[in-house]
Amino acid sequence: MQELGRLEDLPQDYRDALTKLNLVPLWPSLRAVLPPGKPRPNTRATHWPYETIKPLLLKAGELTPIEKAERRVLVLANPGHGLEKMQASAAMYLGMQLLLPGEWAPSHRHTPNAVRMVVEGEGAWTTVDGEKCPMSRGDLILTPTGLWHEHGHDGDQPVVWLDVLDLPLVYYMEASYHIDGPRQEVKPGRGDRAYARGGVVPTPVFERSSKAYPMLRYPWVEARAALEALAADQPELEAVQVSYVNPETGGDAQNILGFYALMLRPGQTLQLPVRSPAMVFHLIEGGVDVKVEDQAFTLAEADTCCAPGYSAVTLKNRQSDRPSFVFVADESPLHRKLGVYENRG
Ligand code: GTQ
Secondary structure, three states, X not given: OOOOOOHHHOOHHHHHHHHHOOOOOOOOOHHHHOOOOOOOOOOOOEEEOHHHHHHHHHHHHHHOOHHHOOOOEEEOOOHHHOHHHOOOOOOOEEEEEEEOOOOEEEEEEEOOOEEEEEEEOOOEEEEEOOEEEEEOOOOEEEEOOOOOEEEEEOOOOOEEEEEEEOHHHHHHOOOOOEEEOOOOOOOOOOHHHXXXXXXXXXXXXXXXXXXXXXXXXXXXXXXXXXXXXXXXXXXXXXXXXXXXXXXXXXXXXXXXXXXEEEEEOOOOEEEEOOEOOOEEEEEEEOOEEEEEOOEEEEEOOOOEEEEOOOOOEEEEEOXXXXXXXXXXXXXXXXXXXXXXXXXXX
8 A cells, every 4th residue: 555645744834834724635644534444443342340330320429419410420431532522432422320219300302312221220210202201120211312301210229221322423413402491291102002012003093103203112021022032933043133113114213323132042152243333232131241353341230331333243141041131232323324334244
């Protein structure tokens, strides 16, 4: 590959003349912005063990009242991007959020899409667009772009959940903002009940729902049962995985990030294809070894890790007698829509 000229090769007066006119020579930076063969991601494979986060999150509960936080979150920041950027990957943001009994995180709406994966505790709820969604371990709750959402807690133990947002992308697009609102009135109707069974959807007098987001809560009991049924039906199937989809369209549940649940059979080792989108893994149940290129992590329950795009990822169930269950988030919908999606096998 041809060595290109460096900035230092140019006379200083020429460089100064360019700078004054807001001009930049391309060739000294060409290889950096178009590296050979594959991207050079800033995203680093990173592991955030829950046992290290939890005491600090509970401490935040003592140090900072909810009124002073609005959202009491410790952000899982990727050191490869710089911690202050608060990003797990190019497009994904991760945060662990704590809500204490009786607390309320007031209603707002914003342009980035969010989902919540409930980590522990019972009795909390998120009201999204007037629909009150109970939060139980492993449940996935969507708060898509523009929809009002607030969190409350009627239980007696701390509740923790993982927030996954496309905030870094929307912020980069200079399209990120929020609006505060009044407490929502809870409306009748629950998408998780109306769409409780796969394969059939509500069709009152032959009309289907035109809602962009007809289902806002995906109960873990249903996703887990779907994985168990799939594994039993197809004993030869290697990747026992389901996607969280919009039940009206069959398309991705949200526009930018994709969400999946994966079951690793007892003792199974699963090699994932090398694909362009970055990925996040959060362990719902079991114990899993994760290898990302030459880095290795052991995920305990409630641990989270990320892998950059274009990397070889292998997952291994550490349990030989029981399955393990992993929640996966990735940037596939974004890559596919933009036409840059790649699967290199
Ligand atoms: O719960 O609405 O982690 O607005 C970051 C921004 C959570 C939320 C985050 C948010 C929220």
